[in-house]
Amino acid sequence: xxxxxxxxxxxxxxxxxxxxxxxxxxxxxxxxxxxxxxxxxxxxxxxxxxxxxxxxxxxxxxxxxxxxxxxxxxxxxxxxxxxxxxxxxxxxxxxxxxxxxxxxxxxxxxxxxxxxxxxxxxxxxxxxxxxxxxxxxxxxxxxxxxxxxxxxxxxxxxxxxxxxxxxxxxxxxxxxxxxxxxxxx
Numbered sequence: 001x002x003x004x005x006x007x008x009x010x011x012x013x014x015x016x017x018x019x020x021x022x023x024x025x026x027x028x029x030x031x032x033x034x035x036x037x038x039x040x041x042x043x044x045x046x047x048x049x050x051x052x053x054x055x056x057x058x059x060x061x062x063x064x065x066x067x068x069x070x071x072x073x074x075x076x077x078x079x080x081x082x083x084x085x086x087x088x089x090x091x092x093x094x095x096x097x098x099x100x101x102x103x104x105x106x107x108x109x110x111x112x113x114x115x116x117x118x119x120x121x122x123x124x125x126x127x128x129x130x131x132x133x134x135x136x137x138x139x140x141x142x143x144x145x146x147x148x149x150x151x152x153x154x155x156x157x158x159x160x161x162x163x164x165x166x167x168x169x170x171x172x173x174x175x176x177x178x179x180x181x182x183x184x185x
Contacts, residue, residue, distance in 0.1 A: 052157060055128065055129070055155075055157070056177065056179070058128040058129075059125075059128065059129065059153055059155070059179045060179060060181075062121070062124060062125045062128060062153070063151050063153060063179055063181040064181070065121060065124070066117070066118075066121045066136075066151055066181075066183075067151065067181060067183040067185075069117040069120075069121060070117075070149065070183055070185040071183075071185055072117075073110055073113045073114055073117060073185075074185050075110040076110030076111055076113060076114045077114065077138065077147065077149065077185035078141060078146070078147045078185055079110075079141065079147075084137070084138055084140065085135070085136065085137040085138070086118075086135070086136050087133070087134065087135045087136075088118075088122060088133075088134055089131075089132065089133045089134070090122075090125070090126045090129065090130060090131050090132045090133075093118075093119060093122035093123060093126065094115055094118045094119050094122060095115070095119060098112055098116070099116065122134070125153070129153075129155045131155060131156055132153055132154065132155040133153070133154050133155070134151070134152065134153050134154075135150075135151075135152045136149060136150070136151050136152075137149065137150045137152075138150075138185075146184055147184070147185060148182060148183065148184050149182075149183045149184070149185060150180060150181070150182055150183070151180070151181045151183060152178060152179070152180045152181075153178060153179045153180075154176055154177070154178040154179075155176055155177065155178075156176045157176055157177050
């Protein structure tokens with residue numbers, strides 16, 4: 001008979017098969033850690049994307065506001081010989097000549113209304129985008145085609161890098177985002 005038979009042999013088998021080894025626990029911790037780091041990166045990317053989407057939505061809304069102002073002052077914007085193209089930035093918002101909200105008053109000629117509208121709009125856009133550049137270009141009126149205008153807004157954008165190439169700046173030559181709206185005043 002074997003020297004390890006009986007209750008001693010079964011106790012030896014139980015003690016060698018119970019629990020995990022230290023190496024198994026460390027491997028499991030590494031796998032869980034890598035998974036949690038990936039989850040944290042995805043969370044920061046999601047938060048950044050939400051912020052970027054919110055800014056882009058606000059820019060689209062501001063461009064639509066300017067389009068509405070242009071529709072309200074058709075006497076000026078449909079005569080684009082007066083104002084064929086303008087470019088301004090968050091640092092050079094056009095100055096409003098006078099507070100002009102209704103037509104017909106002596107100070108509210110169409111050009112004064114347009115200047116006031118651009119001032120109000122540029123100031124409102126600055127609350128959304130601290131740094132931006134805007135170009136408004138209108139076509140010349142013809143007998144067959146109505147005036148059409150293009151509102152283009154560009155701005156720098158901060159975002160979280162999604163991969164190593166972005167983190168190392170390999171896409172640094174790309175221009176910042178822009179929003180273009182075509183309007184027929």
